[in-house]
Amino acid sequence: MARTTSDIVIGASPSRIMDVIADFDAYPSWATGVRVADVVATTDGRPERVHFVLEASPIKDQYDLGYVWKGDHSVSWHLVERGSMLKSMDGSYELEPLDDDSTRVTYTLSVDVSIPMLGMLKRKAEKVIIDTALKGLKRHVEGTRG
Template sequence: MARTSGDIVIDAPADRVMAAIADFEAYPRWATGMRTVEVRSVGANGLAETVYFELDASPIRDHYTLAYTWNGDRSVSWQIAEPGEMLTSMDGAYTLEPVGGGGTKVTYQLRVEVSIPLLGMLKRKAEKVVVDAALKGLKRHVEAAGD
């Protein structure tokens, strides 16, 4: 199955963008619909391996745990470790690429499966809304922290 993707340029270096992505405790302040985010386990690199989420983004209200794989300041990917009641599968990735002037192009890919039947077109539209909101929220969060 294809992933939904989007990208945005953030006026900050990749290490600062990746630090914001790895700061899960801050997600409820900038990630739409995130009510609770708790790191459940940390790897030898000091980064989260599994993270528990409580999501309240109408019409989806659920809780689930994701497992993360980190690749320096270049990318992070995840997949569902413990599905929720509605979210049965989720995988995605952030890929960071330096651009001129000290900025970073961030590409977000996401694929979600839910327990309720949705037409493919509606599911992709919902994924696109999530991707766009996450990228815009990340941009605002990172750029505000740099001011």
């Protein structure tokens, strides 16, 4: 399965960014299309399984993602309970601290849906999802310094 990748520099530490990524209760306020993000299970104080309700036209779906956290360096996820449209989803955030107290955040995503879609269109959709998520994450982190 092909993967789509993009990155952004955020003016915050990796630990601050990872705290925001792990705060699923806040996703509906900044993550485009996410209506619900309920933590179903945790491990070592971080979410291990999260139930999502997504309404990102034309896609409306409910699904669960499983998360694997590697400190403040990376988090990866995969689909553990399919929705009606999503057949698979694998993704990750990789955080790289930079010299100027900022962090490069690289987002990688691969999605497969139950409706037929040309590979080129699927990659474009993944790119839009990634870019929107990275910009939303940057706005949220930099706007809510803690």
